[in-house]
Structure formats: C-alpha cells, structure tokens
Amino acid sequence: MADDALSLAGIDAFYGDSHVLQGVSLSLAEGHVLGLLGRNGAGKTTCMNVAVGLLPPRAGRVSLFGEKVSGRPPEAIAMRGLALVPQGRRIFRSLSVRENLTVAARKPVAGARHPWTLDAVFAAFPRLAERQRQTAGYLSGGEQQMLAIGRALMSNPRVLLMDEPSEGLAPQIVAEVMSTIRRLKEQGLSILLVEQNVKLVFDLADDIVILNSGRVVVSNTAGELRAGRIDLHQHLGVF
Amino acid sequence: MSQWLLLGVNSVSLGGLLFLLSAGFSLIFGLMRIPNLTHGSFFMLGAYFGVTLLQLGWNFWLAALVAAVGIAAVGGVIERLLLRRLAGQELAQVLVTLGLSFMIADLCLMVWGGDPIPFDAPPGLRGALPIASIVFPTYRLVVVVIAVVIAAALWLLLERTRLGAMIRAGVDDEAMARVTGIRVSRIFTIVFCLGAAVAGFAGVIGGPILSVYPGLDGDMLPLALIVVILGGTGSLLGALLGSLIIGFLYNYGQVLFPELAYIILFLPMLLILLFRPQGLFGRHVP
Numbered sequence: 448m449a450d451d452a453l454s455l456a457g458i459d460a461f462y463g464d465s466h467v468l469q470g471v472s473l474s475l476a477e478g479h480v481l482g483l484l485g486r487n488g489a490g491k492t493t494c495m496n497v498a499v500g501l502l503p504p505r506a507g508r509v510s511l512f513g514e515k516v517s518g519r520p521p522e523a524i525a526m527r528g529l530a531l532v533p534q535g536r537r538i539f540r541s542l543s544v545r546e547n548l549t550v551a552a553r554k555p556v557a558g559a560r561h562p563w564t565l566d567a568v569f570a571a572f573p574r575l576a577e578r579q580r581q582t583a584g585y586l587s588g589g590e591q592q593m594l595a596i597g598r599a600l601m602s603n604p605r606v607l608l609m610d611e612p613s614e615g616l617a618p619q620i621v622a623e624v625m626s627t628i629r630r631l632k633e634q635g636l637s638i639l640l641v642e643q644n645v646k647l648v649f650d651l652a653d654d655i656v657i658l659n660s661g662r663v664v665v666s667n668t669a670g671e672l673r674a675g676r677i678d679l680h681q682h683l684g685v686f
Numbered sequence: 687m688s689q690w691l692l693l694g695v696n697s698v699s700l701g702g703l704l705f706l707l708s709a710g711f712s713l714i715f716g717l718m719r720i721p722n723l724t725h726g727s728f729f730m731l732g733a734y735f736g737v738t739l740l741q742l743g744w745n746f747w748l749a750a751l752v753a754a755v756g757i758a759a760v761g762g763v764i765e766r767l768l769l770r771r772l773a774g775q776e777l778a779q780v781l782v783t784l785g786l787s788f789m790i791a792d793l794c795l796m797v798w799g800g801d802p803i804p805f806d807a808p809p810g811l812r813g814a815l816p817i818a819s820i821v822f823p824t825y826r827l828v829v830v831v832i833a834v835v836i837a838a839a840l841w842l843l844l845e846r847t848r849l850g851a852m853i854r855a856g857v858d859d860e861a862m863a864r865v866t867g868i869r870v871s872r873i874f875t876i877v878f879c880l881g882a883a884v885a886g887f888a889g890v891i892g893g894p895i896l897s898v899y900p901g902l903d904g905d906m907l908p909l910a911l912i913v914v915i916l917g918g919t920g921s922l923l924g925a926l927l928g929s930l931i932i933g934f935l936y937n938y939g940q941v942l943f944p945e946l947a948y949i950i951l952f953l954p955m956l957l958i959l960l961f962r963p964q965g966l967f968g969r970h971v972p
C-alpha cells in the first residue's frame with residue numbers, strides 16, 4: 448500500500464496542562480479530500496498546528512508521504528511540501544499582495560503535478576492580479592481568503608491544510624472558495640479540510656473524521672456517512 | 687551669518703552620523719523587539735577596529751568596511767549564543783546586553799588603553815571646501831553623503847527586495863511566516879548582524895570627528911535611544927528625521943544655551959514618550 452499523503456498517528460498534544468488531543472490518528476490518502484469536523488474546541492485547529500509543526504506533540508507521529516516530520520521546525524516541514532491556509536487567514540498585513548505571494552514561493556518538490564507560479568496564482572484569482580500592489584491588510588475578507596490560498600499554493604505543496612476557509616465570508620465568495628478547492632482536488636492535490644459548515648464538507652470530502660473533546664469519534668468515508676448509518680447530531684451538536 | 691550656516695552644516699553631519707548609529711538600533715528593536723544596549727559598544731568597537739587597521743597603514747574606506755564586517759561577526763555571535771535563548775524576555779535582554787557593554791568596555795580599555803586615539807579623515811577630505819563665501823569642512827559634507835547613501839540602501843533592501851519582504855513577514859506574524867517556509871530565525875540573525883555592521887561602520891566614519899576613547903560607547907548609546915524614541919522604532923524614516931532633529935538640537939543648543947545642553951536633548955524625548963509613545967513615525971504601538 449502506498450504511503451498516505453499525511454498521517455497523524457496516536458497524537459497526544461497539550462496546551463500547558465490541558466490535554467487537547469488524546470491519541471488522535473487520522474490519515475489523508477493521496478489525492479483525496481479529508482473533511483475534519485467537530486464542535487468548537489474539539490481540537491481541529493490543534494491538529495493543524497501539530498501537523499505544521501507549531502505545536503510539537505508530546506506523543507505520536509506525524510508523517511508526510513511516509514516520512515516522519517513531527518519534531519521538525521515549521522519551516523522544515525513547509526519545505527517538505529505541507530502548506531496551511533490558516534483560520535482567520537493570517538495574511539501578512541503590511542506586505543503588498545504581490546509580496547505575500549513571492550515570500551512564499553518555493554520550487555516544486557519532486558512529484559508536484561501542477562507547478563504554481565505568480566502568474567498561475569494571478570490567473571486563478573484575477574482579483575489578486577488587479578490588486579497586486581495594494582497593502583494586503585486593506586483587502587476585503589474574501590480577497591484575503593483568496594490571498595491566503597494563493598500564498599499556500601505558491602510553495603507548491605503536496606498536501607494542503609485548510610482551516611475554516613468559509614468562515615465569515617459572503618455566500619457567493621464561499622461558493623468561489625469551494626470551486627477552487629474542487630479544482631485543486633482535480634489537479635491531484637491532497638487536502639485536509641476543517642470546516643464548521645458540514646454541508647460543504649460532505650459536498651467535497653472523500654473521507655470524514657469527526658473529533659470530539661480531543662478524540663476521534665468517527666472515521667469513515669463520506670459515502671458511508673451520507674448513507675446515514677451514524678448519528679451526526681450526537682457528535683456535532685445543533686446544525 | 688556664516689557662523690550659523692556652518693552650525694547648520696555641522697548639525698546635518700552630526701545628524702547623518704547619528705542616523706548611521708541609530709538605524710541598526712531602530713531595526714533591531716523595531717523588528718526583533720530586542721533592546722540592544724550593546725549598540726554603543728558596537729560603535730566604539732568599530733572605531734577601535736578601524737583605528738587599529740589605519741595604524742597598520744590600511745586605506746580608510748577599506749578599514750571601515752572590514753571593521754563593519756568584524757562587528758557584524760561579533761553581533762552574530764551575541765545574537766546566536768545569548769539573545770536567541772532569551773527570545774521574548776525583554777528585561778533579561780536589557781540586563782544581558784547592558785552587562786555585555788560593560789565587559790566590552792573593559793576589554794577595550796585593556797587592549798587600547800585609556801587615552802583617546804585621534805584619527806584622520808582620508809587624505810583629500812581633510813581640508814575645507816569654499817562654497818560661495820563660506821568655508822565648509824569637507825569631511826563633514828562627505829559624512830552627510832554617506833548617511834544618505836546608506837539610508838537609501840537600507841530602504842531599498844527592506845522595501846524592494848524579497849529578503850526585505852521576508853523580514854517584514856516575520857515581523858507581521860512570526861509563526862505564520864515559519865509555516866510559510868521562511869527561516870525567520872536565520873533572517874533575524876541577518877537583521878541583527880546588519881544593524882551591528884552599520885553601527886561599527888559608523889564608529890569608523892565618526893572617528894575623524896569624535897576620535898575614539900573609553901566611554902565613547904556610553905556617550906553614543908543615549909543619543910541612539912533619543913533618536914529612536916523621537917523617530918519611532920522600526921522606521922528608517924523615523925531614524926533619519928530623529929537624527930536630524932537631535933543633530934540640530936545638539937549643535938544649536940550648545941551654542942545658545944550651553945548650560946542646558948542635556949535638558950534640550952532629553953526634554954523632547956520625555957514629551958514624545960508622554961504624548962506620542964510610538965514616536966513620530968513608529969511602526970509599532972507599544
């Protein structure tokens with residue numbers, strides 16, 4: 448069996464004394480979209496922080512295409528082909544749109560199928576091209592989200608993590624973001640998608656993992672879950 | 687009349703020298719949040735390195751460049767071995783850099799002795815330049831040109847290069863910059879070395895005007911602090927304007943109110959701290 452694009456195995460993670468991830472295991476198959484669901488505080492963003500190396504796990508192992516990356520610093524993990532579109536977008540506000548993209552540019556890692564360049568990102572998001580000289584902090588929320596996605600793509604990642612990309616956006620912008628994700632998936636990118644919006648996740652994901660209080664409570668294909676054999680309400684609360 | 691004009695030229699040239707001194711201090715404090723109290727020592731050590739090379743018969747400009755590289759190396763060692771371990775602990779950084787400045791002062795006293803060592807401007811720049819009916823000291827005009835060139839070069843580096851954008855990205859959001867693959871730690875070391883190098887270079891450039899003597903570090907550090915508080919940290923424009931303001935206050939203050947020289951220097955600092963703590967052009971609001 449080929450190695451998974453990204454796998455977390457038996458992850459224990461703490462913020463101070465608070466045990467926020469308890470033996471979390473999940474794996475993202477190459478070319479798939481894995482939806483990660485859970486209530487607020489269930490540990491979704493913590494999983495992202497562990498994967499990118501911002502929060503070193505106390506136990507367990509993070510692997511990228513079979514290679515252990517946990518314990519390495521974030522910049523080294525980024526070099527191995529992992530990119531993050533973080534919650535709240537976190538673009539570099541004082542840099543221009545163009546600079547936000549160029550500081551993230553990396554040569555494609557061997558095996559990347561679709562090399563991303565400044566021109567390719569501008570072609571995918573024409574609005575960024577129009578505003579390339581603007582200071583990024585003045586962009587609208589939707590434009591900032593496009594920029595955060597473009598910045599992640601500029602590193603030519605093999606695995607893309609997206610943390611709540613629809614948060615706080617108008618419906619037509621959400622639709623745009625979703626069609627972007629679909630396009631990236633068609634290009635063969637492996638994507639881990641964290642979302643509050645369950646319908647979006649079910650539209651896009653091949654596999655679903657649900658976290659509750661720092662533990663994996665459901666891990667299955669989206670198809671199985673859609674068939675309704677598991678009571679989602681029990682794990683996700685009111686929606 | 688011509689005396690006042692000459693005082694103006696001296697003010698601008700002192701301003702240029704102060705800019706070279708404080709630009710690095712401002713960048714290191716504004717970008718990395720390190721209050722580096724060894725900055726005056728970098729200036730003095732640069733001057734001592736420079737004068738030693740001059741005594742060996744080196745060319746003035748080459749001596750200044752090599753002294754700058756030497757101070758960059760000293761700065762790099764201090765940043766990597768000491769300050770890196772104290773990241774985010776400003777009080778510890780203040781105490782460590784202050785202690786280091788005393789140690790460097792002691793070492794300099796041991797190596798170069800207690801007497802001031804005067805040194806000359808490069809040949810050809812020692813005289814005076816008659817412009818209209820006034821005679822200007824040539825070297826002071828050259829200092830102004832050097833300060834402008836370095837200011838422009840630093841601005842281009844920060845605002846117009848990819849390295850500059852990476853530095854600013856690291857300041858905006860260090861964690862996100864690292865996740866984006868930017869080696870923030872290495873880039874901050876580069877900033878620290880660069881700031882130290884410019885201070886060491888300034889020590890040599892200032893030598894023909896100030897000479898070099900034990901206590902030069904303690905004379906220069908407060909001036910750098912005032913400049914940066916006036917202009918605001920992390921802003922090259924702020925450091926430039928702050929330096930010019932202090933250059934003028936220093937020169938005219940000493941002539942007009944010689945007994946109040948320090949009050950004239952430090953009063954604007956107090957007012958800025960009270961009423962505009964981010965400085966005139968500050969990048970960060972503390």
